[in-house]
Amino acid sequence: MANISKQNHKDIDEKNIHAGHRERLFNQAYEVGLDKMTKIQTLEAILCFVFPRGDVNPLAHRLLNHFGSLSAVLEADVHDVARIKGMGEISAKKLHLLTQINLVYALDKMKVCPKFDSYSDIYDYVENLLRFKTVEELYFIAIGADKTCLNTKLFATGSINMVGISMNDLMLYLASTRAHALIIAHNHPNGSCKPSPQDEKAFEKLKTMTQMANCQLIDSLVVGSDGLYSMENKSVARVYLKESAPLAELEENEQDLSWFCEIKEQLKKFQADASKGV
Secondary structure, three states: OHHHHHHHHHHHHHHHHHHHHHHHHHHHHHHHOHHHOOHHHHHHHHHHHHOOOOOOHHHHHHHHHHHOOHHHHHHOOHHHHHOOOOOOHHHHHHHHHHOOHHHHHHHHHHHOOOEOOOHHHHHHHHHHHHOOOOOOEEEEEEEOOOOEEEEEEEEEEOOOOHHHOOHHHHHHHHHHHOOOEEEEEEEEOOOOOOOOHHHHHHHHHHHHHHHHOOOEEEEEEEEEOOEEEEOOOOEEEEEOOOOOOOHHHHHHOOOOOHHHHHHHHHHHHHHHHHHHOO
16 A cells, blocks of 8 residues: 555656646746747647647657757658657647647738738738748639738649649639639749749739639749749749858849849959958
């Protein structure tokens, strides 16, 4: 009986320790913010929502050691996460759903006032839809005569083939939303925002189709890891630079970065003046 009593006390003590640690962790996250905490602490706090009890610190370490970074853990395939000791399929799915909270929040926030008064508003909306997606997705965005966003439809996922979009599919969508104008957007996960020849062919085809439906195709936007491309303007509308982008990488994108040419010229002038002792 004494041994059983000691074991029960040990279990209770461990539960109290874990409960106290969780409370301190959540208080710290609330007071200083998740962005001020270490990656381990942040992932621990997230895992506490997946696992209501127990010590998740060792699991947080295993996940970070395996995937390399917090973002990689959150973006990893559910099946890959499920293979990590301590996770499992259901827990991996819970973690995956938790990571979508920010997207759902952002989209819902935009729906409060879904009006596109400028191209910048459109770019912001499309970025929230696609910038951090890990699979290719194609969206139709219907716009009313007063510039409001009437509807956003996920039209296809996986290997996108916009050339295959039929006139019937487009007409049904435009009729059901009563769209005055249309925006098409898709992404190139981990790739360049530059459109492929197929993207360009599809854009011209869809432009003709929307005109036949008495609707304006405002733009077809492509979101890549390096920026956002406007097919209507045939140029990069926004550039996403890495924190430590190599100089060679910047030079490859020189045509899209007009400001980079100016900086390079200023640097050459500075070096020339320095060599003259100016």
